[in-house]
Amino acid sequence: MDMVSIIDVAKKANxxxxxxxxxxxxxxxxxxxxxxxxxxxxxxxxNFSPSALAQAMVTRATRIIGxxxxxxxxPYFATIVRGVEDVARRHGYLVIVCxxxxxxxxxxxxxxxxxxxxxxxxxxxxxxLTDDKYGRQVGQALEAFYNRxxxxxxxxxxxxxxxxxxxxxxxxxxxxxxxxxxLGHRSIAYISGPALLxxxxxxxxxxxxxxxxxxxxxxxxxxIDGDYKYESGRRAAEAIMALPAKPTAVLASNDLMxxxxxxxxxxxxxxxxxxxxxxxxxxxxxxxxxxxPLTTMALPLYDLGSIGMESLIKxxxxxxxxxEALTLAHRLIIRRSTAALGTEEAMKR
Amino acid sequence: MDMVSIIDVAKKANxxxxxxxxxxxxxxxxxxxxxxxxxxxxxxxxNFSPSALAQAMVTRATRIIGxxxxxxxxPYFATIVRGVEDVARRHGYLVIVCxxxxxxxxxxxxxxxxxxxxxxxxxxxxxxLTDDKYGRQVGQALEAFYNRxxxxxxxxxxxxxxxxxxxxxxxxxxxxxxxxxxLGHRSIAYISGPALLxxxxxxxxxxxxxxxxxxxxxxxxxxIDGDYKYESGRRAAEAIMALPAKPTAVLASNDLMxxxxxxxxxxxxxxxxxxxxxxxxxxxxxxxxxxxPLTTMALPLYDLGSIGMESLIKxxxxxxxxxEALTLAHRLIIRRSTAALGTEEAMKR
DNA sequence: TTGAAAGCGGTACCAC
DNA sequence: GTGGTACCGCTTTCAA
Numbered sequence: 001m002d003m004v005s006i007i008d009v010a011k012k013a014n015x016x017x018x019x020x021x022x023x024x025x026x027x028x029x030x031x032x033x034x035x036x037x038x039x040x041x042x043x044x045x046x047n048f049s050p051s052a053l054a055q056a057m058v059t060r061a062t063r064i065i066g067x068x069x070x071x072x073x074x075p076y077f078a079t080i081v082r083g084v085e086d087v088a089r090r091h092g093y094l095v096i097v098c099x100x101x102x103x104x105x106x107x108x109x110x111x112x113x114x115x116x117x118x119x120x121x122x123x124x125x126x127x128x129l130t131d132d133k134y135g136r137q138v139g140q141a142l143e144a145f146y147n148r149x150x151x152x153x154x155x156x157x158x159x160x161x162x163x164x165x166x167x168x169x170x171x172x173x174x175x176x177x178x179x180x181x182x183l184g185h186r187s188i189a190y191i192s193g194p195a196l197l198x199x200x201x202x203x204x205x206x207x208x209x210x211x212x213x214x215x216x217x218x219x220x221x222x223x224i225d226g227d228y229k230y231e232s233g234r235r236a237a238e239a240i241m242a243l244p245a246k247p248t249a250v251l252a253s254n255d256l257m258x259x260x261x262x263x264x265x266x267x268x269x270x271x272x273x274x275x276x277x278x279x280x281x282x283x284x285x286x287x288x289x290x291x292x293p294l295t296t297m298a299l300p301l302y303d304l305g306s307i308g309m310e311s312l313i314k315x316x317x318x319x320x321x322x323x324e325a326l327t328l329a330h331r332l333i334i335r336r337s338t339a340a341l342g343t344e345e346a347m348k349r
Numbered sequence: 350m351d352m353v354s355i356i357d358v359a360k361k362a363n364x365x366x367x368x369x370x371x372x373x374x375x376x377x378x379x380x381x382x383x384x385x386x387x388x389x390x391x392x393x394x395x396n397f398s399p400s401a402l403a404q405a406m407v408t409r410a411t412r413i414i415g416x417x418x419x420x421x422x423x424p425y426f427a428t429i430v431r432g433v434e435d436v437a438r439r440h441g442y443l444v445i446v447c448x449x450x451x452x453x454x455x456x457x458x459x460x461x462x463x464x465x466x467x468x469x470x471x472x473x474x475x476x477x478l479t480d481d482k483y484g485r486q487v488g489q490a491l492e493a494f495y496n497r498x499x500x501x502x503x504x505x506x507x508x509x510x511x512x513x514x515x516x517x518x519x520x521x522x523x524x525x526x527x528x529x530x531x532l533g534h535r536s537i538a539y540i541s542g543p544a545l546l547x548x549x550x551x552x553x554x555x556x557x558x559x560x561x562x563x564x565x566x567x568x569x570x571x572x573i574d575g576d577y578k579y580e581s582g583r584r585a586a587e588a589i590m591a592l593p594a595k596p597t598a599v600l601a602s603n604d605l606m607x608x609x610x611x612x613x614x615x616x617x618x619x620x621x622x623x624x625x626x627x628x629x630x631x632x633x634x635x636x637x638x639x640x641x642p643l644t645t646m647a648l649p650l651y652d653l654g655s656i657g658m659e660s661l662i663k664x665x666x667x668x669x670x671x672x673e674a675l676t677l678a679h680r681l682i683i684r685r686s687t688a689a690l691g692t693e694e695a696m697k698r
Numbered sequence: 699t700t701g702a703a704a705g706c707g708g709t710a711c712c713a714c
Numbered sequence: 715g716t717g718g719t720a721c722c723g724c725t726t727t728c729a730a
Contacts, residue, residue, distance in 0.1 A: 003497060005707055016717040021709060030715055049493060052465040053406050054707035057722045062402070064445070064466075072434065073427045073634075082421045085448050089455075094462065096413070097446045099434050106438075113443065116401040117413075144398060148352060230634065259638050266640065285422075285579065289608050291615065291640040354723055365701040370725060379699060403723035406706045 004046045013042035024050060056118065060149070065312060066096045066114040067123040068107055074228075075284040076254065076301060080125045080155060083305025091313055093120070102126060102194070104134040111141045121151040121312045125305070127199030128158030135159030151315040151322075155304045157198040163315055164325040165308045167299050169199055172330045173206030174213075176251050176279060176297050179332055181214050184341030185249035185277060189222040191236045191257050203253045203281070222247055226257045233260020240276075241268045248276060248341055255280035255287045258294055262337065273339035283333055292336035300328045353395045362391035373399060405467065409498070414661060415445045415463040416472040417456055423577075424633035425603065425650060429474045429504060432654025440662055442469070451475060451543070453483040460490045470500040470661045474654070476548030477507030484508030500664040500671075504653045506547040512664055513674040514657045516648050518548055521679045522555030523562075525600050525628060525646050528681055530563050533690030534598035534626060538571040540585045540606050552602045552630070571596055575606045582609020589625075590617045597625060597690055604629035604636045607643055611686065622688035632682055641685035649677045 006024075010017040015035060022029050023039045031039075042048075056062040067084050069077040081097060088095045096119065098110040107129075114122055122145065129135070139160035142152055152162040157169075180188050190207045193200035204223070211218050224239050226232035233252060237260070240250060252258030258280025265272055272278045272292060280287060283298035307326065314320040355373075359366040364384060371378050372388045380388075391397075405411040416433050418426040430446060437444045445468065447459040456478075463471055471494065478484070488509035491501055501511040506518075529537050539556045542549035553572070560567050573588050575581035582601060586609070589599060601607030607629025614621055621627045621641060629636060632647035656675065663669040 003707085007707080017708080018710085018717055018719095019715085022716090025709085027710095032715060035715080047493065049461065049465050051406075051467060051707050052462075053402050053411070053467055054722085055709075057400075057402050057406065057707085057724095058709045060722080072421065072431045073424070075422070075424075075427075078422045078424075078427045081446070082448065085421065085446065089448070094445050094447075094466065096443050097430070097434065098443075099431065099438070112398065113401075116398050117443065118400060118402055144396065230638070263638055263640075286635045286638060289579070289612050289635060289639055352723085356723080366724080367701055367703095367726085368699085371700095374725085376725095381699065384699080400723050403706090404725075406708095406723085407725045409706080 003051075004048055006048070006050065008046055009039065009042045009048050012046060013038040015039060060118075062118050062120055063092055064094045064096060064117065064119045065121045065123065065309070066098055066110070066119045067125055068098045068100055068110055069125040070100060070102050072097060072099055074256065075286065076256075076282055077125055079284070079301035080305035080308075083302040083307075084123060084309045085305075087306045087309035087313075093309075093313075100126070102129070102197070104129055104131060108134075108137055108141060111138065115141065115144050118148065119150060120316060121145075121153070123308050123312060124152070124154040124156070124158060124162070127156040127197035128154070130159070130196050130198055130201065132159070151312055153308050153312050153315065155308050157202065159198075161323050163311055163320065163322055165304055165311060166325055166327050167304070167330050168327055169202035170206035170209070172281060172297050172299065173203045173251070173253070174210040175330070175332060176281060177207055177210035178214075180249045180251060180277065180279065180338065181210075181216070183249070183277065183338060186216060187219075187222070187245070187247040187249070189224060189240055189247040189250045191224045191226045191233065191250065191252040191261060193226060193228045193253050195225075200253070207251070226253070228254050228256060230256050230260040233257035233262075234264035237261045237264025237268060241265070241270060246276070249338070250276055250278045252278070252280045255282040255284045255294060255296055258296065259286055259290055262290055262294065272337050277338040279338050288335065295335045295338040296333050298331050298333045300330070303328055352400075353397055355397070355399065357395055358388065358391045358397050361395060362387040364388060409467070411467050411469055412441055413443045413445060413466065413468045414470045414472065414658070415447055415459070415468050416474055417447045417449055417459055418474040419451050420448055421446060423605065424635065425605075425631055426474055428633070428650035429654035429657075432651040432656075433472060433658045434654075436655045436658035436662075442658075442662075449475070451478070451546070453478055453480060457483075457486055457490065460487065464490065464493050467497065468499060469665060470494075470502070472657050472661060473501070473503040473505070473507060473511070476505040476546035477503070479508070479545050479547055479550065481508070500661055502657050502661050502664065504657050506551065508547075510672050512660055512669065512671055514653055514660060515674055515676050516653070516679050517676055518551035519555035519558070521630060521646050521648065522552045522600070522602070523559040524679070524681060525630060526556055526559035527563075529598045529600060529626065529628065529687065530559075530565070532598070532626065532687060535565060536568075536571070536594070536596040536598070538573060538589055538596040538599045540573045540575045540582065540599065540601040540610060542575055542577045542602050544574075549602070556600065575602070577603050577605060579605050579609040582606035582611075583613035586610045586613025586617060586619075590614070590619060595625070598687070599625055599627045601627070601629045604631040604633045604643060604645055607645065608635055608639055611639055611643065621686050626687040628687050637684065644684045644687040645682050647680050647682045649679070652677055
């Protein structure tokens with residue numbers, strides 16, 4: 001019933017625990033072949049499993065990292081987590097997943113807990129909160145991490161400083177709006193996210209400057225609030241249908257809302273893309289399953305996770321400098337939810 | 350740069366580390382109010398964060414659990430993980446997520462790693478593999494867990510024994526087939542999952558016995574292989590369209606394949622439900638976003654995770670007996686992808 | 699009420 | 715080549 005420890009192995013093999021440690025860790029220190037064999041055999045026979053906890057205590061490295069996300073059920077985060085996990089596994093790291101629902105208190109609490117477990121690093125997958133007080137608190141908590149030699153990488157803009165792997169959110173939206181404009185649309189509604197997220201602000205500002213760049217007026221009533229979830233997309237559809245002057249195109253700031261909007265418009269008897277062109281951002285799997293398939297800006301979500309984790313590892317071995325940033329490319333995926341204004345495609349119904 | 354330890358706090362508060370430990374852990378052992386205050390103050394001032402690793406070593410409890418899933422990007426597992434995580438957080442547990450892609454070697458490797466980290470328990474979220482050798486190996490690995498006092502709960506049938514929280518997979522399919530039959534369908538195709546999973550076998554056997562119970566012939570050509578992923582649903586649609594005698598209904602053994610099939614059928618010019626009724630299993634979020642919304646058997650995925658985690662905790666405090674099983678209810682969700690054979694609904698097109 | 703000391707299971711430095 | 719031993723940072727008897 002008692003755990004078998006390195007001592008038991010040493011006894012069984014008739015060697016010191018030092019030697020056991022050496023052979024089991026492939027230490028460069030010389031060990032005779034026969035001793036090595038005896039140790040291996042003993043460890044095997046006793047079914048010895050070295051305590052990673054004990055190892056972590058003395059080596060000051062846990063080989064555990066934490067990833068803080070909004071919600072594992074959101075495909076956006078699920079994809080990122082998968083990217084993180086795959087790289088982590090290949091490098092012998094374990095990952096603790098923390099759902100914060102973007103609640104600052106929960107995020108902060110997780111941060112402290114992860115610190116007490118002495119994780120080797122933390123990845124912030126979600127958009128940063130634009131709350132000053134929160135930003136300071138996180139920054140302070142991160143201080144503890146850095147002091148220990150632990151590292152941090154963010155996959156979105158944050159108020160605190162850290163190594164980052166990003167997409168250019170502002171440009172993503174600019175490109176999306178530009179595409180819609182190139183189709184002839186001049187009245188483009190925008191479904192925004194929660195105001196307190198940096199990502200939301202960047203995307204919104206992309207929308208605004210794209211309109212401005214094309215000399216289009218910014219109509220406040222065309223900016224509809226959402227929360228990046230499916231249901232808010234449906235509500236947005238209602239809001240759009242209630243508009244006295246309906247837009248000819250709608251850009252949802254993420255696919256989940258875009259899909260909700262698609263369903264909402266359909267239920268309201270509005271045809272996409274004949275009556276309204278609709279487009280999203282992210283390119284989650286569902287985007288191609290809906291009818292019509294959703295045009296969207298594909299973000300490299302999996303890569304954000306995998307490259308984020310790779311960066312974390314390099315950061316630890318000082319192959320990478322702190323507080324730098326990497327920006328990954330996005331790309332337009334044209335499907336059938338968007339059509340040129342006044343063309344055959346848009347007219348047929 | 351050096352970590353502040355309990356010793357530093359003790360020095361600063363002018364007490365022994367024993368006392369520090371006592372007040373910081375709310376020990377029942379008496380400590381004078383002023384001493385307590387001094388300790389608290391010192392800990393605060395030093396920004397002391399007790400090492401959960403050191404605590405774990407001596408208390409022999411890590412408050413970390415592992416959950417082994419197929420793929421975090423699959424809504425099925427994402428939902429379960431969310432259920433696990435929510436309960437874990439409320440109880441002060443951390444959860445390590447392990448993606449195995451159902452590869453036995455990866456699963457086994459994770460199991461050993463988790464054991465070396467002395468996790469308090471493991472949750473198997475996915476269906477068991479029907480491989481004898483694999484079953485034995487897992488059983489053996491679990492032995493190590495049990496010997497340590499760690500626990501295990503499975504959310505599906507497995508060859509090894511463990512506490513389980515289940516759905517009655519055979520009955521789920523029976524109920525689905527029964528519903529289709531009640532709509533007048535007599536020729537029902539079935540999209541199955543990977544043969545090596547217990548879940549697949551149970552569901553398939555539900556399909557077979559449902560047909561038999563209704564005196565319907567079992568036509569092998571109507572059983573189409575899939576792997577529970579979206580793409581295999583699309584391939585299944587092709588296979589179905591190529592059938593000399595097309596079925597009037599299709600039951601996909603999960604929603605992801607059901608949705609893939611829906612898209613595939615649409616592309617092949619086949620109308621759902623007018624030409625073919627289609628139904629899935631799971632009730633993932635996307636099921637209601639596709640057109641037509643998918644009729645499905647809703648499984649309590651979130652509850653599987655949350656109740657699984659609650660059971661794990663109770664198991665550890667011996668409030669629950671090992672190796673028992675809990676079965677959760679499923680329910681039919683009728684949406685518009687299914688229609689009665691020969692009715693107005695099925696005829697209009 | 700308070701504290702000294704024996705571990706928990708390893709690693710790594712230093713001798714031999 | 716091999717082994718002794720001082721920690722890593724905490725909890726928990728056992729005494730005082």
